[in-house]
Amino acid sequence: MKIALEALNKHFGKVKAVDNLDLEIGDGEFVALLGPSGCGKTTTLLMLAGIYKPTSGHICFDDRVVNHLLPKERNIGMVFQSYALYPHMTTFDNIAYPLKLKRVRRKEMKERVQRSADMMGIGDLLDRKPAQLSGGQQQRVALARALVKEPAILLFDEPLSNLDAKLRLRMRGEIKRLQEDLGVTAVYVTHDQVEAMTMASRIAVMNYGVLQTYGTPNQLYNHPDTLFVAGFIGAPPMNFLEMTFEERDNGFYLKTQALEIRISAERGALAKQNNVPQRVIMGIRPENVSIVAEQDPDFKAEVYLIEPLGREDLVTFRFVDEEIRALVPAPFDGRIGETICLKLDKEKAHLFNPETEVSVLRTGNGRSS
Amino acid sequence: MRGQLAPYMFLSPTLILVTLFFFIPLVMVFILSFTKLDMTNFGILEWWKPVNWSLDNYVKIFTNRFLSRILGNTIMYVAVTLALFNVGMALVIALITTHIKRRTGFAFRTLWFLPRITPVVVYTMMWRALAGPAPMGLINKYFLVPLGIGGGEYLLHTHPWVFIFLVNGFIGASFGMILFASAIESIPKDYTIASKVDGATTWQTIRYVELPMIKWPLLFVTTYQTLSLLTSFEQIMLLTDGGPGLYQTEVWSLTAYHRALTSYFGNTQWGYGAAWSVVLVIIGIVMAVIYLRVFKFGELVEEPKIDQL
Numbered sequence: 001m002k003i004a005l006e007a008l009n010k011h012f013g014k015v016k017a018v019d020n021l022d023l024e025i026g027d028g029e030f031v032a033l034l035g036p037s038g039c040g041k042t043t044t045l046l047m048l049a050g051i052y053k054p055t056s057g058h059i060c061f062d063d064r065v066v067n068h069l070l071p072k073e074r075n076i077g078m079v080f081q082s083y084a085l086y087p088h089m090t091t092f093d094n095i096a097y098p099l100k101l102k103r104v105r106r107k108e109m110k111e112r113v114q115r116s117a118d119m120m121g122i123g124d125l126l127d128r129k130p131a132q133l134s135g136g137q138q139q140r141v142a143l144a145r146a147l148v149k150e151p152a153i154l155l156f157d158e159p160l161s162n163l164d165a166k167l168r169l170r171m172r173g174e175i176k177r178l179q180e181d182l183g184v185t186a187v188y189v190t191h192d193q194v195e196a197m198t199m200a201s202r203i204a205v206m207n208y209g210v211l212q213t214y215g216t217p218n219q220l221y222n223h224p225d226t227l228f229v230a231g232f233i234g235a236p237p238m239n240f241l242e243m244t245f246e247e248r249d250n251g252f253y254l255k256t257q258a259l260e261i262r263i264s265a266e267r268g269a270l271a272k273q274n275n276v277p278q279r280v281i282m283g284i285r286p287e288n289v290s291i292v293a294e295q296d297p298d299f300k301a302e303v304y305l306i307e308p309l310g311r312e313d314l315v316t317f318r319f320v321d322e323e324i325r326a327l328v329p330a331p332f333d334g335r336i337g338e339t340i341c342l343k344l345d346k347e348k349a350h351l352f353n354p355e356t357e358v359s360v361l362r363t364g365n366g367r368s369s
Numbered sequence: 370m371r372g373q374l375a376p377y378m379f380l381s382p383t384l385i386l387v388t389l390f391f392f393i394p395l396v397m398v399f400i401l402s403f404t405k406l407d408m409t410n411f412g413i414l415e416w417w418k419p420v421n422w423s424l425d426n427y428v429k430i431f432t433n434r435f436l437s438r439i440l441g442n443t444i445m446y447v448a449v450t451l452a453l454f455n456v457g458m459a460l461v462i463a464l465i466t467t468h469i470k471r472r473t474g475f476a477f478r479t480l481w482f483l484p485r486i487t488p489v490v491v492y493t494m495m496w497r498a499l500a501g502p503a504p505m506g507l508i509n510k511y512f513l514v515p516l517g518i519g520g521g522e523y524l525l526h527t528h529p530w531v532f533i534f535l536v537n538g539f540i541g542a543s544f545g546m547i548l549f550a551s552a553i554e555s556i557p558k559d560y561t562i563a564s565k566v567d568g569a570t571t572w573q574t575i576r577y578v579e580l581p582m583i584k585w586p587l588l589f590v591t592t593y594q595t596l597s598l599l600t601s602f603e604q605i606m607l608l609t610d611g612g613p614g615l616y617q618t619e620v621w622s623l624t625a626y627h628r629a630l631t632s633y634f635g636n637t638q639w640g641y642g643a644a645w646s647v648v649l650v651i652i653g654i655v656m657a658v659i660y661l662r663v664f665k666f667g668e669l670v671e672e673p674k675i676d677q678l
Binding site for chain 2: 046049050051070071072076077078080081082084086087088097098101102145149155
């Protein structure tokens with residue numbers, strides 16, 4: 001089922017929990033709503049579920065406005081962070097609950113519950129109460145309950161946050177595969193950008209109730225539109241340096257007290273076309289900062305902190321008043337306090353207007369290059 | 370040694386009070402119930418000596434020709450007040466006030482608390498005034514007589530039980546209401562959201578999700594209020610004093626009071642009254658045990674069994 005949100009608002013008193021949200025989700029698509037806590041993503045989800053009534057705007061399922069429909073009329077399955085399994089019911093009764101409410105006949109109910117439970121690998125736990133199940137098993141029961149009524153839309157509200165790291169990885173894969181197999185439209189709320197990147201076909205990043213950007217994981221990672229998205233997506237996060245933008249001798253330069261880099265004429269012209277201010281924020285991901293031998297460094301910096309990550313080491317450098325982090329091949333053989341020559345991959349640098357926090361490397365279609 | 374003594378020191382004020390004013394009287398009432406101590410032989414009868422003990426009082430109770438009426442009254446009084454008000458009405462108010470705006474709900478619950486915090490004599494006298502005959506009684510004056518329903522008689526004479534239920538119920542409902550409302554409000558929102566998304570109406574959510582989750586307060590309120598109604602008699606005493614007919618609204622606890630502590634018609638029979646009380650205590654204990662069985666108390670406090678993480 002297709003979902004379209006049009007100028008959707010939800011206000012709680014003076015607080016704009018969701019502010020003028022436009023979003024389209026294709027049939028069978030897996031979309032993640034990503035943002036820090038309190039950004040309005042769960043409010044959006046609860047409006048989709050029919051729990052909250054929008055203050056204004058439209059929610060459409062397949063071109064049909066569903067604002068007025070009760071949750072039970074929307075054919076939705078939902079999975080919660082807390083699992084929300086009814087503690088007084090057995091696994092069977094939990095999964096059968098949506099069918100019982102639909103007055104499905106006993107025999108058919110039994111078959112469908114067994115089928116969903118088998119699909120989730122919990123077919124042998126049907127007579128247990130939730131308190132007798134582990135976290136992972138409870139999550140599977142919750143999924144089976146959401147799937148048993150064959151919903152047109154699946155909603156996930158941070159479903160993996162309560163699982164331990166290893167189980168989370170496994171369930172992440174399982175949910176993604178399950179959604180692909182069933183072809184059901186899924187909306188997945190999370191504050192974990194890795195979860196959003198790995199699972200979703202498109203990510204809607206929200207902050208303060210406002211949609212920041214909406215795109216594929218690759219677009220968001222490689223061409224972030226706004227400073228917020230650039231900083232939120234990616235781990236370890238992007239480095240930001242305040243710099244001066246200069247055009248001289250037919251070249252474009254970015255300067256601080258300690259370093260000066262030249263950027264390509266193409267990108268410089270694009271920035272100029274987007275009215276780049278003199279003071280800009282340059283963003284560069286840690287993997288685009290590299291250590292070089294003495295010849296031709298962009299700048300020199302002192303090793304401040306080394307954090308081994310196994311495959312790579314995350315090294316924090318300090319120069320003048322600034323700090324920059326680099327992902328370097330492990331093992332990094334420098335010592336703390338040592339001065340090292342660094343180079344930036346200028347083609348991967350992002351430039352943002354500090355006032356509007358919008359990228360000045362956007363091309364005509366709104367996407368930054 | 371000092372360290373071990375300290376906890377008992379802290380407990381001692383309560384222990385002393387409970388011993389003096391609960392355990393010792395309890396034992397005394399039990400012993401008294403086997404004696405014929407009353408006002409005429411007070412100071413003469415050595416009631417603490419087993420030689421003066423007999424089962425006569427109990428025989429007297431169970432051969433009393435009003436026993437079935439008193440027992441019937443008690444069962445009706447407890448059952449109706451409990452079902453309609455102390456649990457029934459309490460649950461209805463709690464459910465309604467937790468499914469509307471929080472503030473409105475809170476205001477309603479506060480109103481329902483007024484009967485409980487009004488002094489019992491003032492409150493009961495107010496009801497007597499309401500039930501009074503025309504033209505003084507407000508119910509008669511403003512409702513029954515203008516609507517032509519009644520002839521303006523004293524309503525406590527014509528419908529004593531209705532008023533006994535109402536007077537006790539309006540006090541009793543607030544206790545369950547507070548407990549149920551806080552239990553309902555403490556149910557995590559996710560459960561009700563899940564239930565609605567699963568396709569339930571509000572009523573189905575209450576029936577299948579919320580009520581089972583407040584099973585413990587339901588058990589507690591039912592048990593507690595049964596026992597408390599069994600032993601309460603002050604409102605009935607003030608309203609009808611067991612009348613208006615012979616033993617018409619006399620309940621068990623009121624009988625115990627009448628026999629032991631009122632001083633006319635040869636009463637003030639402390640031993641006999643004590644025997645009525647002891648039977649009531651036994652009835653109460655039996656009821657509590659039955660409740661715990663019916664509600665499967667053991668299962669409610671069962672430890673979770675997790676065998677695999």
